[in-house]
Amino acid sequence: MFDLVLQAGPVVKLVLLILVYFSLVSWAIIFYKFTIVQKAIKESDRFLDFFWSKKRFDVVGQGIKDFSSSPLATLFREGYHEMLQLKKKAHAPEDGGDFMTKMDTTEIVGRALRRATTQETHRLEKYLTFLATTGSTAPFIGLFGTVWGIMDAFHGIGQTGSASLAVVAPGISEALIATAIGLAAAIPAVMGYNHFLNKVNVLIGEMDNFSQEFLNIVERMERN
């Protein structure tokens, strides 16, 4: 099989190089995302247990360093930080405290949480576009290499004037290897993309839920 690659023409070789690059980066992304997403899911679960077991925000805030990979922990940190700042401003009226008290604390914390959610979503979805691009373009790039290779093979057949299977087959099999590698690059990329998109969506859902819960708690605290 590797002889086929070596025997292929320059265009087919270039196509194969591009496809190998796509495959290499795709697999790197798959491995990287796998570790990131798995860690995020595991730590989020642990963080939720930890969060609901503690009744006070300051206690949770102290133990948050153990959950650096959890997007929920990041949300909590952002929201809690915003709350602390609001409290500080409320206790120091000379720094424009009148203006601060007029604003709804829940709304400000909610905005901080939304921003953190967007940032975490971006972080989780980073590199996934490359997987999608590989999945959708690699077969076409491979097909281009095949078409080019077959064109070349037929040209050669025309020149030699012989059309026996022994003459036609090697050129075509050389060309078909481009499609095979294109598919080999695209299939794991598409599978990985769908898998990670699903996991990221689950995490986004969890982040939304957590934001709502967090805001509820903040509002309850406000009313009390």
Added chain:
Amino acid sequence: MESSRKQRWKQLQSLFEPGFRRMLLVSFLLHLLLPILYHTSWFPKRDPIKPPVYKVNLVNKIVKNPQAGRPEATVKKNKAKPKPKPKAKPKPIPVKPKAKPKAKPKPVPKPKPKPAPKPKPKPAPKPKVSKAQDNARLDAMAALKAKLEKQKAEQERQKKLDALRAAAAKQSQQIESPVVDAPVGMPDGKGDEAGISAIAAVQEFIQQQWSLSKYQVAGNPEAEALLVYSANGTLLHYRFIEKSGNTIFDESLAKAINKAKQLPEELPEKMEFNIVFNLKEMLDRQ
């Protein structure tokens, strides 16, 4: 707090996140591993290196040390003239029969068409003779004419036949041996005798006796057999060195070997043959 937020933003902006470089390296190593794995036994090669497939002409003489050449180089020529074979050791065999088909058709048609038109004009200019003579002459002429016509038709038929034969010979020459002046021998021959190798001839003969449908056996079984033939081409005994494991295939081989008990030609001496029978290869040659 502010610093951690900035750090996260920077991470988001960077092309390579800290762990991503390591994963790129892992991916690169895995891709390198693929060609290495390909050459191990984990990826069995579908087509093991097979010995070249010979189509042996069994009319050719079986020799011990065949020279380099083509086994089927003289397939058609042998039928035309079997005598020169033993005499001509190196190249004369393919050369001589080549000339034959050309030489045959030429002499036949050329001399005979000439007498045909001559007798026709002769009787025409002599009408003034006695009646009896005239009648006798007319009868003779009619007989002659009929004879001539018959001859002419015969010639025509012969001519057409020769042309057809020449065309067929030419075509068959092209099919059987693209290298027209190839000497009789074996592609891997290293000896100096004009003929074909005994093992190839025996294998081909057994192959001719063998029959099996490709639907009867799955996979690509391979069996190895040791056959001992006497100098006059009789099978003394045989045994399987390695059976294929497929009973149908092994039985079909045993049947073919039993059918090939007597070779059509004698061997140079008592010989032992170690022959590998591969199902796919045999089906290809069927």
